[in-house]
Structures are given as C-alpha cells and as structure tokens.
Amino acid sequence: MAVEPDFEYDLLKRLSETCGVPGYEDRVREVVREELTPHVDEIRTDAMGNVISTLEGDSDYSVVVAAHMDEIGFMVTHVDDDGFLAVDPLGGFDPRVLKAxxxxxHTQSGDLSGVIGSPPPHTLDEEERERTPKTEDVRIDLGLDAEDVEERVSPGDLVTMDQGTEIVGxxxxxxxxxxxxxxxxLIEAARRSESPAVTVHFAATVQEEVGLRGAHALGVDLDPDLAIALDTTVANDVPGFEKREYVTELGEGAAIKLKDSSVITSPKVHRRLTEVAEERGISHQFEVLPAGGTDTAGxxxxAGAKPVGAISIPTRYLHTVTESAHVEDIEATIGLLSAFLGSETGEFDYRL
Known part of the structure; x- marks a missing residue:
C-alpha cells in the first residue's frame, strides 16, 4: 500500500509531469512563479529564464539556494520521407532505456503523442540483437502519414518523455x-521561511542538463556570499551493485554533498549542514559522486571565490522515466534546508 507523504504531493506531481527541456523551461517556470510569488518580497526572471525570488533579510549578507528546472529531452532535427522524426538529445540519456x-x-500548433518504436526481437538477426543502442538511432513514430507530419512538425520542435508520476510503496x-x-x-523552504536574518534568493535555474549554464550566469548576476544547490543524486542501492558503489541509499536521509566531478564543496559549509542535521535530528548521509556535476559548480x-554547499535527494534510476525518490528523504531534505536557512545569520566564517 502506498504511503501518504507529509508534504504537498500534488504539487510535486504537477512539477514532475510538467514539461520543460533545457532552454525551453516555460511551462515549469510558470508553475514556479505561481507558487513562489505569495511567499517572497520580489520575483523576477532573467534573460536566460532563471527565476529569482528574493526574501529580504535584516542584513546585506545574501544566500542563494538554486535548483534546476530543466529535464532531459530531445529536439527534432529532421522529418524523413516516411514521416519518422530524427532527434538530437538535450541532456544525457541512456539509450538502452529509450526503446518502446x-x-x-511539442509543436507550434500543439502537442502530439508519439512512440519510440522497437522492432520485434524475432525479426532481428544475432548481430542486430547484440548491437549497443545509440541515441542518434532514435526515431519517433507519430502514427500519422508523412504529409501530415511534414505539415505539423518542424526542426527545432521539442520532445519529452510521456510518463506520469506515482507513489510506489x-x-x-x-x-x-x-x-x-x-x-x-526549494518552494517548500520558501514557504517555511519567515523573517530571515539574511537575504535569501530562491533561484530556479535553467539549462543545467547541458552544462550548468543558468547557474553560471546567475552566479555573476547575484554575486552571493554563500550558495547552496539542490539536486538529485545517484542511489545504486539495487541488485547488480556492490555496497561501495551505492553513492547513497534510499530511506537514509538527505545527502550532504562532499564532492562530484564538477565541485568539491566548501568543508565549512558541509560541516555546518551536518551540525544542523545532527542538532535537529534530521536523517542524513554523505554523498561522494564520482561522475556528474550540479549547479553547485556554477x-x-x-564572480570570484564563493563558499558553496549542496544537499541532494537520493534517487534510483536517474535519467530514465522511472526515477524514484523516497518520501522520507524528500521530507528530510526540506527539513534540513529550512533549518539551515533559519539558522544562517551571516556571521559564520566559511573561508578557509
């Protein structure tokens, strides 16, 4: 039987099911602005599409909390003579999970449903069955004749995976x-923040999946004193992996990042995150991610040296259509971020 989360699951479901690939986060941005506006003093969108919502504090010290809005997807590059679409990836797909x-x-005239087909295995020879799939081999079938597809789809149209969000156990x-x-x-932490001692910028960023581009621009524009990034992280706690390969485990709490391939978080920042978690009895674990980067690096x-930290939500099956996070880890992450921001006075010295 599925659990009942202590957080607003309907909003999380809405966010997850809303479409928004890198550079085209419009639909997600609309939801974020709608949800954040009642809880902040100012909200704006920059030239790249980052949403910056500001809660003014009692000091000039400023903290940025950043979480990227974009999801991996595709851009249409070609419509062939038979009406099948060729695409270019926007972000890192594992091609093994794309078939079927x-x-x-998403076209100018509206959304169209399609499938990434897969030939029946009994029609393939041994070489074809053993061939390693490649993203560039993806073709999308819209179930329409070629002339109709030509009229309705153009290069540059966008493609997202069609999958609902559910509670599974x-x-x-x-x-x-x-x-x-x-x-x-990020939205939940903004809702819980009241009269902060420091100014907090809650930033929903763009184009993380194609190179942390929104965060790089935001770091220059805001020039914060401290930055905390939020993202998912690998949880390989499934059959086929040794325990040392897990990175994180579902149900063990918020993951305080120590490093990934793009950043080594500031020791004084991740130590204080740990102190806050221990003082408040918030379940937590540590993340050492051997590959992959996050907005933290941005x-x-x-704009010069900045102390940075990051909190990650352990997630199984990343970059697939069945990404899975534990409800208790989500709750722990919301709790840790809220407690950390509530305790930030601007007087902690994060310099080394």
Whole structure:
C-alpha cells in the first residue's frame, strides 16, 4: 500500500509531469512563479529564464539556494520521407532505456503523442540483437502519414518523455524527479521561511542538463556570499551493485554533498549542514559522486571565490522515466534546508 507523504504531493506531481527541456523551461517556470510569488518580497526572471525570488533579510549578507528546472529531452532535427522524426538529445540519456517509450512532441500548433518504436526481437538477426543502442538511432513514430507530419512538425520542435508520476510503496517515481523534486524542496523552504536574518534568493535555474549554464550566469548576476544547490543524486542501492558503489541509499536521509566531478564543496559549509542535521535530528548521509556535476559548480567559477554547499535527494534510476525518490528523504531534505536557512545569520566564517 502506498504511503501518504507529509508534504504537498500534488504539487510535486504537477512539477514532475510538467514539461520543460533545457532552454525551453516555460511551462515549469510558470508553475514556479505561481507558487513562489505569495511567499517572497520580489520575483523576477532573467534573460536566460532563471527565476529569482528574493526574501529580504535584516542584513546585506545574501544566500542563494538554486535548483534546476530543466529535464532531459530531445529536439527534432529532421522529418524523413516516411514521416519518422530524427532527434538530437538535450541532456544525457541512456539509450538502452529509450526503446518502446511514449513521448510528447511539442509543436507550434500543439502537442502530439508519439512512440519510440522497437522492432520485434524475432525479426532481428544475432548481430542486430547484440548491437549497443545509440541515441542518434532514435526515431519517433507519430502514427500519422508523412504529409501530415511534414505539415505539423518542424526542426527545432521539442520532445519529452510521456510518463506520469506515482507513489510506489514509499517512493515517488516519475520521468522528471530529476530535478523537479528539488524545485519542490526549494518552494517548500520558501514557504517555511519567515523573517530571515539574511537575504535569501530562491533561484530556479535553467539549462543545467547541458552544462550548468543558468547557474553560471546567475552566479555573476547575484554575486552571493554563500550558495547552496539542490539536486538529485545517484542511489545504486539495487541488485547488480556492490555496497561501495551505492553513492547513497534510499530511506537514509538527505545527502550532504562532499564532492562530484564538477565541485568539491566548501568543508565549512558541509560541516555546518551536518551540525544542523545532527542538532535537529534530521536523517542524513554523505554523498561522494564520482561522475556528474550540479549547479553547485556554477557558483564556484563565477564572480570570484564563493563558499558553496549542496544537499541532494537520493534517487534510483536517474535519467530514465522511472526515477524514484523516497518520501522520507524528500521530507528530510526540506527539513534540513529550512533549518539551515533559519539558522544562517551571516556571521559564520566559511573561508578557509
């Protein structure tokens, strides 16, 4: 039987099911603005599409909390003579999981349903069956004749995976848990923040999946004193992996990032995150991610040296349509971020 989360699951579901690939986060941005506006003093969108919502504090010290809005997807590159679509990836798909998936093609005249087909195995020879799939081999079938497809679809149209969000046991699973669960966490923390001692910028960023581009620009524009990024992280606690390969485990709490391939978080920041978690009895674990980067790095390479930290939500099956996060880890992450922001006075010295 599925659990009943202590947070607003309907909003998380709405965020996860809303479509928004890198550079085209419009629909998600609309939801974020709608949800944040009542809880902040100012909200704006920059030239790249980052949403910056500001809660003014009693000091000039400022903290940025960043979570990216974009999800991995595709852009149409060509319509062939038979009406099948060729695409270019926007973000890092594992091509092994793409066959036999439903998709939505977003065109100027509206959304179209489609499928990424897969030939029946008994029609393939041994070489074809053993061939390693490649993303560039993806073709999308809209179930329409070629002339109709030509009229309705153009190069540059966008494609997202078509998958709903569900509670499966104690897990929330869906196609864009990465990183809408962190956007949800950001919104929940903003709702809980009252009269902060420091100014807090809650930033929903763009184009993370194609190179942390929104965060890089935001780091220059805001020039914060401290930056905290939110993202999902690998949980390989499933059959086929040794325990040392897990990175994180579902149900063990919020993951305090120590490093990934793009950043080494500031020791004084992750130590204080740990202190807050221990003082408040918030379940937590540590994340050492051998590959993959997050918005955290965007604030460590822009506008000079900045202390940075990150909180991650352990997630199984990342970059697939069944990404899964534990409800208790989501609750722990919301609690840790809220407690950390509530205790920030601007007087902590994070310099080394």
């Amino acid at each position: 998936q439903r998709v939505t093609v 104690e897990h929330v699973t869906g196609k864009a848990i990465d990183n809408r669960v962190s956007v949800f966490t 604030f460590q390479t822009s």
